[in-house]
Each structure stands twice: as structure tokens, then as C-alpha cells.
Amino acid sequence: EAGVVQSPRYKIIEKKQPVAFWCNPISGHNTLYWYLQNLGQGPELLIRYENEEAVDDSQLPKDRFSAERLKGVDSTLKIQPAELGDSAVYLCASRTATGELFFGEGSRLTVL
Amino acid sequence: GQNIDQPTEMTATEGAIVQINCTYQTSGFNGLFWYQQHAGEAPTFLSYNVLDGLEEKGRFSSFLSRSKGYSYLLLKELQMKDSASYLCAVRDSNYQLIWGAGTKLIIKP
Numbered sequence: 047e048a049g050v051v052q053s054p055r056y057k058i059i060e061k062k063q064p065v066a067f068w069c070n071p072i073s074g075h076n077t078l079y080w081y082l083q084n085l086g087q088g089p090e091l092l093i094r095y096e097n098e099e100a101v102d103d104s105q106l107p108k109d110r111f112s113a114e115r116l117k118g119v120d121s122t123l124k125i126q127p128a129e130l131g132d133s134a135v136y137l138c139a140s141r142t143a144t145g146e147l148f149f150g151e152g153s154r155l156t157v158l
Numbered sequence: 159g160q161n162i163d164q165p166t167e168m169t170a171t172e173g174a175i176v177q178i179n180c181t182y183q184t185s186g187f188n189g190l191f192w193y194q195q196h197a198g199e200a201p202t203f204l205s206y207n208v209l210d211g212l213e214e215k216g217r218f219s220s221f222l223s224r225s226k227g228y229s230y231l232l233l234k235e236l237q238m239k240d241s242a243s244y245l246c247a248v249r250d251s252n253y254q255l256i257w258g259a260g261t262k263l264i265i266k267p
Contacts, residue, residue: 053206054213068189068206122189122208 048072052138052150060158064126067153071120071140079147080113080123081137089137095121125155133157160184162258164246169264170236178231178244178261186251192220192231193245195260201245204231233263241265 051070059065071078076097081089092111094102097118106113110129115121125132135152142148163181170176182190189208193201205213207222207229219232231244243260250256 048202051203053203054215064209066208068208070203116188 050138050140050148050150052136052153054153055151056154056156058156058158059128061130062127064124065128065155066125067123067136067138067155069121069123069138069150071138072148075140075142075148076118077141078115078121079137079139079141080121081139083135083137083152092123092136128155128157130157160250160256162246162248162256164244164258164261166259167262167264169266170233172236172238172265172267174236175232175234176236176263178233178246178263180229180231180246180258182227182229182246182248182256182258184248184250184256187224188249188251190220190222190229191247191249191255192218192229193247194242195245196242204244236265238265238267 050072053068057065078095080092082092083089091105093100093106093113095115098115111125113123133156135154137152138150139147161183191206192204194204195201204218205220207213207220210222210224212219212221217234222229233240241264243262245260246258248256
């Protein structure tokens with residue numbers, strides 16, 4: 047069975063440019079998470095979806111970040127415009143009914 | 159109507175570079191995907207583009223121009239195992255995935 051797929055794995059952009067990250071969760075997992083992780087720190091939740099509904103986006107910087115999961119399957123996280131402080135690893139995870147999280151390999155963003 | 163156009167078949171030499179083109183006409187656009195499919199197996203994800211430009215992933219790169227309705231998949235340093243069909247798919251405004259017929263890539267020694 048395929049795991050959580052994320053793309054791209056690495057992205058280097060200049061500040062003020064847009065960037066998009068894609069996540070395809072494990073089939074059947076209704077809950078999808080986007081996290082941000084800085085070096086040496088734990089993951090920080092950006093947004094959580096239950097099917098297509100964003101049930102927790104309180105930590106999402108909505109002035110520049112947006113996310114969608116229109117059909118309740120895959121999801122796109124966009125940053126526009128990117129700032130230097132956005133450099134981090136963006137992790138996507140999906141969750142089983144029993145609560146176990148499966149993470150994708152992450153998308154490492156470097157903003158120059 | 160909606161359609162995805164890509165060449166039916168291409169042949170390339172081991173170690174070389176090949177570019178597989180895809181043009182699309184769809185009702186809206188919500189991302190373009192490239193998948194690889196070996197004979198008798200399920201498609202496997204290669205790349206996703208939603209913004210214009212080039213996405214690089216090892217030996218594979220995918221480019222998108224939304225204004226031109228055009229994408230290409232670039233494969234470098236071709237290996238025999240790259241012989242497969244390469245499928246282009248576009249997600250339209252209804253979030254439906256429209257698939258191309260695939261390009262069969264034949265790698266020769």
C-alpha cells in the first residue's frame with residue numbers, strides 16, 4: 047500500500063515568490079494534516095482537515111498561506127508571497143481511524 | 159470538450175535525455191500530474207505541478223505553462239528500467255482528473 051505522497055521534496059525560491067506543496071494521503075484516511083517543522087523542533091500544526099472540511103486552521107497564517115482539499119482526498123498548501131521565515135519542512139500526514147499518524151517525507155522549503 | 163494530447167510512443171537511447179510533451183484543453187485547471195506505469199502494473203506518481211515553472215526530482219523534471227496549456231516531463235540519464243508508459247493527467251475545475259492516453263517510452267541500449 048502506498049504511503050503519504052508529498053511533492054516536491056525540495057524547493058528553493060526567492061522571497062516574495064509563490065510556492066505550492068501537494069499531498070496525497072493514504073487511501074481511506076479521512077483526516078489530513080499539514081505541519082511545519084523547523085530544525086530541532088517538533089511539528090507545528092498548520093491545518094487539519096476532516097474530509098474536505100478544515101476543522102482546525104487557527105495556526106495557519108491566512109494572510110499568505112492557503113490550503114484546500116476540495117474533494118476530501120489530496121490537498122494543496124500554498125504560500126504567496128513566501129518570506130524568509132517560511133523556510134522549513136512542510137509535513138503532510140494522514141490518520142487512521144485508530145488515531146495513528148502516517149507522515150509523508152516532507153517538502154523542504156528554502157526561501158532566499 | 160476536454161482532452162489531453164501526448165505522443166503515443168517515443169524511443170530513446172540508454173543514457174540519453176527525452177522530453178515527453180503534454181498539451182491540454184480542460185474546463186478549468188487545478189493541477190497537472192505525471193504518472194509512470196510499467197506494463198501490467200498500476201500507475202505510480204511521478205510529479206505534480208500547479209504553478210508555472212519547473213519541478214525537479216532527481217533524473218525527472220516536470221514543467222508547466224498554464225497560459226499555454228502545456229507541460230513536459232524530462233527524463234535524464236535514461237536507464238532501461240525507464241521503459242514504461244508515462245501518463246499526463248489534469249484536474250479540472252470540478253476536481254475531476256482527466257487522463258491522457260499515455261506515451262509509451264521505449265529505451266534502447
